Amino acid sequence: MRNVYTVDRSELMAFTSLASQSAKRCMEVCGLLVAEHSRLQLIPVHNASQEILSFAVWKQWVQIALRAANCPASRVVGTYHSHPISGAVPGESDIAGIKNGSLMLIAATLPMEYKLWRINDLTAIPMQLIVSQG
Numbered sequence: 001m002r003n004v005y006t007v008d009r010s011e012l013m014a015f016t017s018l019a020s021q022s023a024k025r026c027m028e029v030c031g032l033l034v035a036e037h038s039r040l041q042l043i044p045v046h047n048a049s050q051e052i053l054s055f056a057v058w059k060q061w062v063q064i065a066l067r068a069a070n071c072p073a074s075r076v077v078g079t080y081h082s083h084p085i086s087g088a089v090p091g092e093s094d095i096a097g098i099k100n101g102s103l104m105l106i107a108a109t110l111p112m113e114y115k116l117w118r119i120n121d122l123t124a125i126p127m128q129l130i131v132s133q134g
């Protein structure tokens with residue numbers, strides 16, 4: 001399995017700026033990671049959680065988001081979400097129930113940082129994320 005991925009700067013910035021705005025209300029934002037070879041694309045999904053400091057990716061919102069992005073579900077390789085007050089490290093609840101091999105991108109807002117992980121056997125393994133101009 002590869003451990004180096006690239007993402008377009010514009011897509012990453014769209015995520016992190018939305019994460020910063022939502023962090024003011026302690027709300028998280030979330031979405032899907034879609035891969036084409038090593039290139040990751042971020043597809044925003046409505047956060048189904050009404051609670052602060054949490055996110056929930058519901059099937060119905062995933063279907064709507066994938067349809068809007070004209071993207072087949074088979075290309076989904078993981079999820080992303082933001083952490084308004086903690087670091088860019090997956091918490092226990094983030095990892096619980098995650099399919100082995102899934103990618104997870106987390107953006108923390110205080111301070112702003114982002115990290116890509118692969119979840120294997122309830123363990124988060126750091127991946128390299130290269131930000132390209134685009």
Ligand SMILES: [Zn+2]
Pocket residue numbers: 081082083089090091094106
């Ligand atoms: Zn989290």
